[in-house]
Structure formats: structure tokens, C-alpha cells
Amino acid sequence: MTFSPVPQAASAPSISPSVPTTGITVYGCGRDEAVLFREMAPRLGVRTTLTEAAVSEGNTELASGSQCVSVGHKSPVTPAVLLSLRRAGVTYISTRSIGCNHIDVEYATRIGITVENVVYSPDSVADYTLMLMLMAVRNAKTTVRRADLHDYRLNEARGKELRDLTVGVIGTGRIGTAVVDRLQGFGSRVLAHGSRSATTADYVPLDVLLRSSDIVTLHVPLSPDTHHLLGERRIRQMKKGAFVINTGRGPLIETEALVSALESGRLSGAALDVVEGEEGIFYADCRDRLIENTLLPRLQSMPNVLISPHTAYYTDHALRDTVENSIANCLNFESRKQHG
Structure with missing residues (x-):
């Protein structure tokens, strides 16, 4: 399956000031x-x-x-x-x-x-994606929470180094390409799937990427073809112990299937800036209200899952x-x- 990027308007031209009409x-x-x-x-x-x-x-x-x-x-x-x-x-x-x-x-x-x-x-989302990857493979959520409670013992789960990992980038538009460029500096092996661009990644079929990648990161637009791109079947195809990063759109992942894979230990962790059903929750103060999306609290309760409120672009x-x-x-x- 190959994904085409969403048509984009041209960047801002040089426009001469005029009378506001x-x-x-x-x-x-x-x-x-x-x-x-x-x-x-x-x-x-x-x-x-x-x-x-x-x-x-x-x-x-x-x-x-x-x-x-x-x-x-x-x-x-x-x-x-x-x-x-x-x-x-x-x-x-x-x-x-x-x-x-x-x-x-x-x-x-x-x-x-x-x-x-x-x-x-594209650097805003690309930078954030790399940050989430590093936080995920270094168990940052657990480490920081323990330190906040003044528990400074080493976590039993040791971290991993990106240079030892294979990262699969699904979608190599402007953001996906920027992510690939950054990963080269870490020495990772990078696989890619989607429309080819001038990257150093190795382009492979989607099933090969899923089987081979220690980290899978999503950078395709949401469309009928990409809805639940990572559903139950494809999550089962992923390498055991892999991490999932999503800074694209929440419905690219079937949340129930992801929760099941995380709870069973099939996947080692996830870092999600977007989640399915985030509408009406993200960008709102929900401290004093019930979260109707029941899967979101389940994800947030997991020590190996990072959630941020669709903020990767915000620089x-x-x-x-x-x-x-x-x-x-x-x-x-x-x-x-x-x-x-």
C-alpha cells in the first residue's frame, strides 16, 4: 500500500502591501x-x-x-x-x-x-517526534514520575539507544522526510514506506517495515485508506517489543487494538500526541469533568505510554x-x- 500526500497550497509568496480590499x-x-x-x-x-x-x-x-x-x-x-x-x-x-x-x-x-x-x-513536528521516541525508549515517564516522588533509584527497565534500533517511518512527506533526516544523526537504521522522496531511508513494503522495526512512527494524512492503518492485524505483524509513535492523526491507530497489545506486553510502549476520539477533550481543561473517551484514561494509566494533547506542531x-x-x-x- 502506498500513500499519497495531501495536496498542499504553495508557501507564502512575496506580496506587496495594498489598500485592504x-x-x-x-x-x-x-x-x-x-x-x-x-x-x-x-x-x-x-x-x-x-x-x-x-x-x-x-x-x-x-x-x-x-x-x-x-x-x-x-x-x-x-x-x-x-x-x-x-x-x-x-x-x-x-x-x-x-x-x-x-x-x-x-x-x-x-x-x-x-x-x-x-x-x-516540518521541523516542529519532526523535532517533537524524535523527542517522543527518545522518551519512549528511555522510559522517561516512569523515571520522571518516580523522581517527582523523590524516588531516585534506577528503574529496573533499562533504556535503549537509537543507534541500536531500526526505525520504520510510514509516510515521507515533508514531516516524515524531516524525521528521517534527524534519525541519520543518531545512527539508526531507517526503513520507510510511502511515496518516495529524497531520503536515505530504505523503502520497503509495509509488512516488511512492521516486522523489522523496533519503532514505528506515523506521518501519513488521515483518509479512508489510512483510517486504522495500524489495526489489530497489522499490530500483530509488528516486531514483538516494538514502540509506536503517532504525531499524525489519532484514527491512524485502532486504539482498542493498541491497548490490547500494550496490556499483553506484545508492544513495549507508545508515545501519542494524537488519539482517536480526542475531539472535545484535547485543548480543553478537563480536570473537573469525566473523560468520556474510556480508552484515553486506560492509556494514560500505563507507565509505558506517553500522551500529549496534539501539540507537536505548536512552536x-x-x-x-x-x-x-x-x-x-x-x-x-x-x-x-x-x-x-
């Missing part, structure tokens, strides 16, 4: 993003309407008079919302993410709305890229319409 409504706009939109938009000749609220049928009127909107990746954009946006005059959506799986792109196209993603520094550099390229996408779309 292009209007962009920015939904799901965080405070840090708002600072950047307010800084960049006037310089690029754009007027913005910013709202922290995710786009919904109840607030599409905010986009009236604008052809372009920018949305975040944290909330789904359903056909009903898309239809409401179209009725408000929207013909273009720029999602401030690499993945488009939260948007019904097929329906959007059918009703005359173009959807494009952004590109941002100063990547955030600036995201905002600038979302604005650029909208300007490029309007330019194409004017000259098309």
Missing part, C-alpha cells in the same frame, strides 16, 4: 493567532474578522461579504456548515493545518467551495508560518479568480 473571516482564532493576524493582515492588504468560536451554522453570517474564511483544525466543518458558508458567499476555505480530514472536502467542492491546507515548518515558527500562509492562500485564490 480582501476580507477574511478567521474562525477558531486563538489569542496567539490573533496577535499574528493583527500584525500581518494590514501589511498584506487584508482586513480580518476574528472570532475564537469555531465555525458553525450559527455564526456563518460573520463571513458575509467575504469570499474567504480561515478555519482551525480543532472542530469539524460539516456539510451543513459548508452549505451555510456558501449561502453567505464563501467560495474558499483555508484550513490552518496540514490535514483536511476535519472538513468534508468532497461536499465543499460539489457546492463550489475550494479547500486548501497550509504548509508550515513560534510554525504558528507564524500557519497564519502567514493562510492569509497568502486567500490572496492567491482571489488573484486566481481575477486572472482566471
